[in-house]
Amino acid sequence: MARVVESDSVSGGSDVLLSLDSIRESLIRQEDTIVFTLIERANFPLNSPAFEESLCLDSGNSSSLPEFFVREIETLQAKIGRYEDPEENPFFLDNIPPSVYPTHKYPPVLHPKALSVNINKRIWDTYFKEMLPLFVKPGDDGKYASTAASDLACLQAISRRIHFGKFVAEVKFRDAPQDYEPAIRAKDTEALMKLLTFEKVEEMVKKRVQKKAETFGQEVKCSSGEESERKYKVDPLLVSRIYGEWLIPLTKIVEVEYLLRRLD
Numbered sequence: 001m002a003r004v005v006e007s008d009s010v011s012g013g014s015d016v017l018l019s020l021d022s023i024r025e026s027l028i029r030q031e032d033t034i035v036f037t038l039i040e041r042a043n044f045p046l047n048s049p050a051f052e053e054s055l056c057l058d059s060g061n062s063s064s065l066p067e068f069f070v071r072e073i074e075t076l077q078a079k080i081g082r083y084e085d086p087e088e089n090p091f092f093l094d095n096i097p098p099s100v101y102p103t104h105k106y107p108p109v110l111h112p113k114a115l116s117v118n119i120n121k122r123i124w125d126t127y128f129k130e131m132l133p134l135f136v137k138p139g140d141d142g143k144y145a146s147t148a149a150s151d152l153a154c155l156q157a158i159s160r161r162i163h164f165g166k167f168v169a170e171v172k173f174r175d176a177p178q179d180y181e182p183a184i185r186a187k188d189t190e191a192l193m194k195l196l197t198f199e200k201v202e203e204m205v206k207k208r209v210q211k212k213a214e215t216f217g218q219e220v221k222c223s224s225g226e227e228s229e230r231k232y233k234v235d236p237l238l239v240s241r242i243y244g245e246w247l248i249p250l251t252k253i254v255e256v257e258y259l260l261r262r263l264d
C-alpha cells in the first residue's frame with residue numbers, strides 16, 4: 001500500500017522528534033510546493049510594471065502592487081496566527097499584529113534568538129530581480145492581481161524553505177555541540193559554513209528538483225503516437241539552477257546566522 005506523507009511540518013506536534021532525517025524529509029516535501037508554485041507563476045509573463053512602479057495605494061504610502069498585496073495578506077494571516085508558527089517568517093515585520101485567534105502552542109524547539117533571523121528582504125530582492133526574469137516569459141498581459149497572488153505563493157514557499165535553515169542548524173548543533181561551540185564563540189562564519197555543508201546532499205537536491213520539474217511540468221498527452229519533443233512549463237535546468245544559486249546558499253546563510261546566536 002502506498003505511504004501517505006501527511007505533513008511537512010517538523011515543529012507542530014506535541015511530541016517533537018527533531019532529527020536531520022526528519023528535517024530533510026520536510027525539505028524534500030517542500031520542493032514539491034516550490035516547483036508547483038514556480039510552474040503556476042510561469043502562467044503569467046513578467047508583468048514588471050506591477051513590481052517596478054510604486055503607486056499611492058495605502059493611505060498615503062507609496063508601494064508596488066506586490067508589496068501592498070503581501071503586506072495586506074500578512075496582516076490577515078498574522079491575525080489567525082500564521083507567525084506564531086516558528087516555521088513562518090513575515091516579509092514586513094513592522095506590520096505584524098498579534099493573533100486574534102487562539103493559536104496552537106508550539107513547543108519551543110529553537111533558541112529564542114531564532115526570531116531575529118529574518119532574511120526576507122534579501123529573498124524579496126533576489127526573487128524579483130534575479131529569479132523571476134529567468135523562469136517567466138518577458139511581457140505584460142495586465143493580469144497584475146493574479147500575478148501578485150502567484151508571486152505571494154512563490155515568495156512564501158521559498159522563504160519557508162530558506163528559513164528552515166534554523167531547524168537544520170539546531171539539529172546539527174545538537175548532534176555535535178563540541179564541533180560547533182568553538183566556531184560560534186570565535187564568530188568564525190567560514191568554519192561554521194564548512195561544518196554545516198554536505199556537498200553530496202546539495203548535489204542530490206539539485207538533481208531531484210530538476211526531475212520534479214520534468215515530472216510535474218511536462219505536457220501530458222492522452223493519445224499514443226503523439227510522441228514529439230518533450231515540452232516543460234518551466235525549464236527543469238532552471239529550477240535546478242534556482243536551487244543551486246539561491247535557495248541552497250540562502251538556507252546556509254540562515255543556518256550560519258542562527259548558529260551565531262545559538263549560545264547567547
Ligand SMILES: C=C(O[C@@H]1C=C(C(=O)O)C=C[C@H]1O)C(=O)O
Pocket residue numbers: 024168196197198199201202205247248249251252
Ligand atoms: C539543509 C542542509 O544543510 C546544507 C544545505 C543544504 C540545502 O539547502 O539543501 C543541503 C546540504 C547542506 O550543505 C542539510 O544538511 O540537509
